[in-house]
Amino acid sequence: MKKLLSFVLCACLLLTLFLPAALAEDPVKIIFWHSMGGVNGEAINKMVADFNEANAGKIEVEVQFQGDYDEAINKLKSASMGNMGADVVQIYDIGTRFMIDSGWIIPMQELIDADNYDISQIEPNIAAYYSVDGQLYSMPFNSSTPIMYINRDAFIEAGLDPDNPPKNFDEIIAACEKLVKKDENGNITRYGFGMGNYGWFFEQWVGKMGLDYVDQGNGRDAPATKVVFDENGAALQILSTWDKLIKEGYITYLNRGNDDAKSAFITGNIAMVLESTAALKSLLVNVDNRFEIGTAYFPSINADDAGGVSIGGGSLWAINNGDDAKRAASWEFIKFMISPEQQAYWNAQTGYFPITVATHELDAFKANIEEYPQFMTAIDQLHDTKPEYTGSLLSVFPEARAKVEEITERVIMGELTPEEAVTQLATQVNEAITIYNLTNN
Amino acid sequence: MTTSKALRTRPRRIHQTFWEKMEPYVFLAPALIIFGLFLYYPFIRTIYLSLFLTDKYGMAKVFWGIGNYTSIFNDPSFWRSLTVTFEFVVMVAVGGLVVGLCTSLLTATKYPGVTFCSASYAMPVAIASAAASMAFRMILHPTNGLLNILLGTQIGWTGDQRFALPVIAFLTVWLTSGINFIFISAGLRGIPPELYESASIDGAGYWRKFFHVTLPGLSPTLFFQVIINIIQAFQSFSQVKILTEGGPGDSTNLIVYAIYRDAFFNYRFGTAAARSVILFVIILIITLVQFSMEKRSVNY
Known part of the structure; x- marks a missing residue:
């Protein structure tokens, strides 16, 4: 009897040891390719680290610098012969037509609709560039003029x-x-x-x-x-x-x-x-x-x-790897990157303008503009442009x-x-x- | 009895065991597999691709016959790029040889500081071409570059078609000067000192010894270095990519860089493959010419 009791106790002890590990699932790992070097690259690393901290145990984003925009899209083309290698990719403005035609992507609109996410926040001129036939194909992220x-x-x-x-x-x-x-x-x-x-x-x-x-x-x-x-x-x-x-x-x-x-x-x-x-x-x-x-x-x-x-710069594309968990994780990550707080930080660290109007209300954004009014020129210039000059698309x-x-x-x-x-x-x-x-x- | 002996031995030679037949091929296999996988298959594949137009995945899509070749030969930029490549190869091959010969002759005798000089001349071996190109990009900047400040000039070294190619060639000569120096120095040490002694006794001066002892004695090394320099010149890539991107216009668009642009920038593997085949033929011809010259002018 004593033996049985000690055995049960031991078993319970062991179970409590392994239980947390068994209950907590492995975090979903996604890979993010970007093309930001220098000061801008450091800002990306900081934002990704913040995201990983906020989602510890659930999602883990691995950030990979892929060289300049040309090199990144060319690596994606090579990768397409096998597994894509990335889940979220930053692609430059002029890669838009190519990416839409590629068949490798999940149109951003699908993710937005599935989550009932409100995109009226996004600057209309920017959204217009990345929309084709009324669909938003990629999420604007680093926009510049x-x-x-x-x-x-x-x-x-x-x-x-x-x-x-x-x-x-x-x-x-x-x-x-x-x-x-x-x-x-x-x-x-x-x-x-x-x-x-x-x-x-x-x-x-x-x-x-x-x-x-x-x-x-x-x-x-x-x-x-x-x-x-x-x-x-x-x-x-x-x-x-x-x-x-x-x-x-x-x-x-x-x-x-x-x-x-x-x-x-x-x-x-x-x-x-x-x-x-x-x-x-x-x-x-x-x-x-x-x-x-x-x-x-x-x-x-x-x-x-x-x-x-018209705007230049880059946007975030969700790559279709046929994995629902990764797809959900990618969407969470993209939402984080375009949140007003992150965009205010991104704007102040780089000069890319905030892609959501709500960012303009944040104190961090206002303080930066007060110190460096130069950051306002690009935003004014964009607002002075009618959305019909959205720029061309060409593969x-x-x-x-x-x-x-x-x-x-x-x-x-x-x-x-x-x-x-x-x-x-x-x-x-x-x-x-x-x-x-x-x-x- | 001799006939029966012959009968006994002959069948053994004809009917080898399976293992005996296969043995040499087993020894050859590793080399054949590696060559086949990394040399012959890609080579055949390149020829195959050069007959097609490829889609955005780089897969052969539309059979184009010799269309890629005719469009290359009708393209004036191909002929410009070919001319530029030959000019470049000549500059690098000759320049590299002269620099290597001078530096190794300078360090052939013993004097204080000779080790330091040798180390400096050999140093470019250890420098990556991409890193050197980045440094040169700053040195050659049109308005605030070191070179313009030192010379008091305002020359766009990489943006002016008169200078761009010589500048790239100069950088390449410098990058290859280390390996030239090492090989030619070794060649110099290999010339028997008795030859110099006997030349001295015959009353030969420095230049006479140089032309009649040093150069003939070095000819195998020099021949080898010419081949290596030409191959390296044909393969020069990062200098062009970082400093000029083939510009201004086509004036530094070396053929290897043109292949890279077609394949990995424009994603037209068909044309790129056709260009590679043309480059292969050119290098084949040059090598044949070199080996026929070797028989005449190299003394072993």
């Missing part, structure tokens, strides 16, 4: 009004003439203006003119079949502007991408630069009060351009963007006239679209 950064000290020194910066390229050229500074040898130590050769700006200028990039309602009614920037004259105006700025010596060529232009602005070699609003925090950190940074709307090519900017956008950059260089080098360049560019991009449509439909 390009803006113009100015060196306020240089403006004052040159006798210009920093509160009234140039709005178009005629005004930029006029300002350049006052801002340019030369040393005793005649070398230019400060250019009035500078910009990286970045295909994104080309797309934005087309939108600023209120014109389309591709046919089929700018690629939104159906997959595009050809570009229209050659027929509507947009490309010619943009390439002629580049040509004029370089030939007449207003700017110096600062290579592809934005890095070299940004570093020239930080060292004071150029007094105005075009960059994404997402660069604001890192510019503030790097300039470190050596001069005051001002922000202005993205300049238009002509004075009478009446369109608007071969990465290739088209690279072609734009290459052709721009060949105009700058004097190898092609702007007219020849437009024809070549249109032919090459159209060929890429034709082949894509031929092999993927």
